Amino acid sequence: MDAADLRIFEAVARLGGMNRAAAELNTVQSNVTARVRLLEDELGTPLFHRHSRGVSLTPAGQRLLPYAERMAQLLADAKRAATDDGAPRGPLVIGSLETTAALRLSPLLSRYAAAWPEVDLVLRTGTTGELVEHVAARRLEGALVCGPIDHPELQAEVMFREELVLATARGVRSLDELIGKGELKIVVLRAGCSYRQRLEDILARRGAVGARLLEFGTIEAILGCVAAGLGATLLPRALITASRYTERIAVHALPVSEAHVETLFIRRRDSYASSALSAFLEHVRPPVLQAAE
Amino acid sequence: MDAADLRIFEAVARLGGMNRAAAELNTVQSNVTARVRLLEDELGTPLFHRHSRGVSLTPAGQRLLPYAERMAQLLADAKRAATDDGAPRGPLVIGSLETTAALRLSPLLSRYAAAWPEVDLVLRTGTTGELVEHVAARRLEGALVCGPIDHPELQAEVMFREELVLATARGVRSLDELIGKGELKIVVLRAGCSYRQRLEDILARRGAVGARLLEFGTIEAILGCVAAGLGATLLPRALITASRYTERIAVHALPVSEAHVETLFIRRRDSYASSALSAFLEHVRPPVLQAAE
DNA sequence: TTTCATATATCATTTATCCAGATATCGGCC
DNA sequence: GGCCGATATCTGGATAAATGATATATGAAA
Numbered sequence: 081m082d083a084a085d086l087r088i089f090e091a092v093a094r095l096g097g098m099n100r101a102a103a104e105l106n107t108v109q110s111n112v113t114a115r116v117r118l119l120e121d122e123l124g125t126p127l128f129h130r131h132s133r134g135v136s137l138t139p140a141g142q143r144l145l146p147y148a149e150r151m152a153q154l155l156a157d158a159k160r161a162a163t164d165d166g167a168p169r170g171p172l173v174i175g176s177l178e179t180t181a182a183l184r185l186s187p188l189l190s191r192y193a194a195a196w197p198e199v200d201l202v203l204r205t206g207t208t209g210e211l212v213e214h215v216a217a218r219r220l221e222g223a224l225v226c227g228p229i230d231h232p233e234l235q236a237e238v239m240f241r242e243e244l245v246l247a248t249a250r251g252v253r254s255l256d257e258l259i260g261k262g263e264l265k266i267v268v269l270r271a272g273c274s275y276r277q278r279l280e281d282i283l284a285r286r287g288a289v290g291a292r293l294l295e296f297g298t299i300e301a302i303l304g305c306v307a308a309g310l311g312a313t314l315l316p317r318a319l320i321t322a323s324r325y326t327e328r329i330a331v332h333a334l335p336v337s338e339a340h341v342e343t344l345f346i347r348r349r350d351s352y353a354s355s356a357l358s359a360f361l362e363h364v365r366p367p368v369l370q371a372a373e
Numbered sequence: 374m375d376a377a378d379l380r381i382f383e384a385v386a387r388l389g390g391m392n393r394a395a396a397e398l399n400t401v402q403s404n405v406t407a408r409v410r411l412l413e414d415e416l417g418t419p420l421f422h423r424h425s426r427g428v429s430l431t432p433a434g435q436r437l438l439p440y441a442e443r444m445a446q447l448l449a450d451a452k453r454a455a456t457d458d459g460a461p462r463g464p465l466v467i468g469s470l471e472t473t474a475a476l477r478l479s480p481l482l483s484r485y486a487a488a489w490p491e492v493d494l495v496l497r498t499g500t501t502g503e504l505v506e507h508v509a510a511r512r513l514e515g516a517l518v519c520g521p522i523d524h525p526e527l528q529a530e531v532m533f534r535e536e537l538v539l540a541t542a543r544g545v546r547s548l549d550e551l552i553g554k555g556e557l558k559i560v561v562l563r564a565g566c567s568y569r570q571r572l573e574d575i576l577a578r579r580g581a582v583g584a585r586l587l588e589f590g591t592i593e594a595i596l597g598c599v600a601a602g603l604g605a606t607l608l609p610r611a612l613i614t615a616s617r618y619t620e621r622i623a624v625h626a627l628p629v630s631e632a633h634v635e636t637l638f639i640r641r642r643d644s645y646a647s648s649a650l651s652a653f654l655e656h657v658r659p660p661v662l663q664a665a666e
Numbered sequence: 667t668t669t670c671a672t673a674t675a676t677c678a679t680t681t682a683t684c685c686a687g688a689t690a691t692c693g694g695c696c
Numbered sequence: 697g698g699c700c701g702a703t704a705t706c707t708g709g710a711t712a713a714a715t716g717a718t719a720t721a722t723g724a725a726a
Contacts, residue, residue, distance in 0.1 A: 081448060083376040098703065108686055113704060115684090123455045132693045132702055140455045147451030151376075154447060158440030159374060162416045162433045232642075349525070350643070391674065404714050406674065425673055425722035668726080675720070682713070691704065696697105 083151050085119045088112055089127065090148035093141060097134035153218065157352040164355050168196040172356040175204045175211040175223030178269055180343050182299050183319045184240055185224075192363045199356045208274040215346055221357050222347035226274040229346055239364055240343040242316040244275070246282070246332040249309035255286060255332050258312060264291040265311030267302045279314040282338055303329065316341075376444050378412045381405055382420065383441035386434060390427030446511065450645040457648050461489040465649040468497045468504040468516030471562055473636050475592055476612045477533055478517075478657075485656045492649045501567040508639055514650050515640035519567040522639055532657055533636040535609040537568070539575070539625040542602035548579060548625050551605060557584040558604030560595045572607040575631055596622065609634075 091101040092112060102109040120126050127141035137145065176185060181203065193201055204220065211223035216233055229236045252258050264283070268276040276293075283291055294311060296302045299319065306313050307328035320329055333339065345361065347353065353361075384394040385405060395402040413420050420434035430438065469478060474496065486494055497513065504516035509526055522529045545551050557576070561569040569586075576584060587604060589595045592612065599606050600621040613622055626632065638654065640646065646654075 081376075081452060083374075083444075086451070099701085109703075110687075110705080111685055117704085123452065125456065125458070127455070130692090130703060132700095134702070140458070143457070144451055144455040147447060147454060151444070151447055151451070154440060154444055155374060155376075158379070158437060158444070159416065161440060162420070162437040163418065164436070165418065165433065390672095392672085401715055402674075403676080403716080406676090407713080410675090423674060423721095427673065670723105670725080672723090673721080676718080678715100678717090680713105680715075682711105684709105684711075686709090687707095689704100689706080692702080694700090694702100696699085 081119060081122055083155055085115055086144075086148040086151045088115045089119060089141075090145065090152065092116060092128065092135060093137055093145050093148070096136065100134075153351075160354060161352045164352075166355050167198070168354075168356040168359040169198040170354070170356060171200045171202065172354065172360060173202040173204070173220055174357075174360065175206055175214055175220045175225075177208065177211070177224060177226060177274070177343070178205045178299060179275075179316060179319060180224045180240070181205055183242075183316055183322070184343075188363055192360055195363070196356065196359055199359075201356075207270065212346065215348060218348065218351065221351070221354065222345055224343055224345055227342040227344040229344055231346075233348055233350070234346045235349045236344040236346045237361075238342050239345045242318070242341050242343060243339050244278070244314055244334060244341050245317045245320065245339065246279075246312055246314055246334060247303070247306050247320050248312045248330050248332065249307060250328050250330050251309065252312075252330050252332075259283065259286055265294055266291045267294045267296060267305055267311045267313040269299065269302065270295055270297065275314045278338075278341075279312075282314070282334065299323075374412060374415055376448055378408055379437075379441040379444045381408045382412060382434075383438065383445065385409060385421065385428060386430055386438050386441070389429065393427075446644075453647060454645045457645075459648050460491070461647075461649040461652040462491040463647070463649060464493045464495065465647065465653060466495040466497070466513055467650075467653065468499055468507055468513045468518075470501065470504070470517060470519060470567070470636070471498045471592060472568075472609060472612060473517045473533065474498055476535075476609055476615070477636075481656050485653055488656070489649065489652055492652075494649075494653075500563065505639065508641060511641065511644065514644070514647065515638055517636055517638055520635040520637040522637055524639075526641055526643070527639045528642045529637040529639045530654075530658075531635050532638045535611070535634050535636060536632050537571070537607055537627060537634050538610045538613065538632065539572075539605055539607055539627060540596070540599050540613050541605045541623050541625065542600060543621050543623050544602065545605075545623050545625075552576065552579055558587055559584045560587045560589060560598055560604045560606040562592065562595065563588050563590065568607045571631075571634075572605075575607070575627065592616075 088101065088105060091104050092098055095101050095104060098112045098116065099109050102112045105112070116127065123140065125140040126138050127144060128135035129138055185203070189201065189203065193199070206214070208225040211220065211225045212229060212231060212234065214220040215223050216231065224239060227236065227238070246255060248258055258264060266279055268279070280291070294305070296305065302313050303320065303323050303325045305311065307325040317331060320326065320331055345364070381394065381398060384397050385391055388394050388397060391405045391409065392402045395405045398405070409420065416433070418433040419431050420437060421428035422431055478496070482494065482496065486492070499507070501518040504513065504518045505522060505524060505527065507513040508516050509524065517532060520529065520531070539548060541551055551557060559572055559576070561572070573584070576582070587598070589598065595606050596613065596616050596618045598604065600618040610624060613619065613624055638657070
């Protein structure tokens with residue numbers, strides 16, 4: 081049994097047929113059949129049920145499949161690890177919350193890109209849930225998300241600590257005034273945003289339920305609307321302070337227990353940390369820990 | 374790059390030479406040289422320094438080596454997983470503390486062996502530290518050790534809860550009497566035994582330090598000596614109750630915080646749980662949880 | 667310095683393996 | 697029955713791997 085055999089096996093299993101697998105692997109069907117047969121002979125057990133519309137996995141095949149996938153991943157990692165000579169280079173695909181990107185990342189990223197011009201840096205934004213999913217599936221090497229995260233395959237490291245505040249238009253004096261008025265509207269970045277649930281919890285704890293939800297695609301839009309008196313939102317304090325709407329937005333501090341939020345960098349435990357990633361973490365890490373104290 | 378290449382690479386790295394690797398792999402040196410060279414060409418970086426007494430790893434080779442080892446392990450696991458049809462069979466090598474083996478395992482093991490006669494069961498005893506080490510290095514599929522365990526590569530599951538008690542000869546009324554006399558001797562199974570540190574902590578908290586340490590290879594010997602008034606020991610209550618020295622040993626209960634100890638079953642997170650192991654856990658698990666309540 | 671023991675590198679040759687294409691076979695479906 | 701979409705089997709040729717003989721480098725001992 082060899083990695084090549086498992087690659088073929090995996091393709092057949094995934095595509096449900098030897099012909100389709102052959103096409104994907106740029107070879108012919110007879111070849112695929114023969115390799116699968118050899119693998120079955122070696123293991124002493126059939127891996128596929130053959131039927132007229134293709135093949136399906138036997139129980140043995142089902143047990144083998146995850147190993148085939150891990151094998152492919154391991155080979156790719158091995159190649160990267162050996163090739164990587166310590167000088168950051170090549171692709172680095174990471175994720176981030178939009179708020180983190182806006183608030184913290186821009187200066188760091190530009191410094192990083194300048195320091196390591198040979199790295200092709202890609203930053204994708206999404207919600208914490210989406211990013212966790214992408215990192216777990218290895219579509220991202222890592223991501224900055226909103227803590228806490230508890231996922232057995234991921235490791236997390238605190239990168240930033242933010243104070244979340246409730247933002248409303250200038251006229252509003254306090255949270256309670258806002259809630260008292262009824263017809264509360266809250267503005268969030270998008271569905272699944274980690275701040276949304278938190279904001280709803282905060283309001284619920286103060287007796288406000290069933291607030292109307294508004295979604296905007298950019299932070300600018302949210303702040304603009306909040307400034308215009310459309311509703312309230314929950315964002316890191318620094319983000320509001322730095323915006324051009326500061327003058328027209330009232331910031332309502334929350335008790336520490338609710339205000340504190342940690343931005344974590346997550347990555348797979350079992351995956352190779354490329355030099356590009358290590359260098360990225362070096363850039364992001366130290367200034368932050370100072371800032372947090 | 375393929376698993377076969379990495380196998381050759383690993384052998385060369387481990388044995389420090391292509392000739393030695395060739396001998397181990399049952400092939401010829403020229404072949405090994407060629408394969409290594411191909412691998413180096415493919416990766417675009419040398420993996421070995423060649424010198425007159427063999428070869429040594431370059432940095433790239435050092436980075437690659439762990440992947441080669443993981444690859445070999447993964448292939449072996451894959452084979453086992455596919456071959457394993459759910460009926461427990463073949464070798465099952467597990468570890469246990471000697472006390473756990475004596476106290477809990479004997480009836481379970483005999484039932485297990487009777488239920489699955491095709492399993493070749495091997496039980497090795499050792500200290501918690503040794504067993505953790507062996508499981509991490511995959512020399513054991515799993516082990517019953519004394520909790521708590523915090524090791525990133527291992528997962529743990531509570532199997533038994535024991536009450537530890539201090540055992541002395543009949544004449545001794547209380548812990549304090551024992552400590553007060555000075556010249557305290559404590560008897561442990563062997564160096565590194567997890568109960569030893571715990572016993573020393575317990576005594577230290579009561580003002581007894583510098584107790585003399587005696588080591589005996591078997592639990593029988595320990596109990597015999599304790600009964601004879603040689604010293605004190607720390608063991609699960611049930612173990613003393615069940616022994617033939619019960620009459621001559623005084624049992625001193627400890628406060629709950631010190632007495633409670635959990636026996637965990639540990640195994641590697643990333644390794645395949647064979648049917649033989651799953652069946653073993655089925656045998657060990659359920660009666661225990663009842664007993665603990 | 668010469669020689670020797672012990673390494674790796676290279677090369678021609680044999681051997682085994684893999685691949686491609688043609689063909690046979692099987693199982694539904696109209 | 698005949699067709700369609702599958703997998704199974706077979707064979708020649710291309711490709712890659714293993715082998716054995718030989719060349720080369722290096723340090724240690726005579």
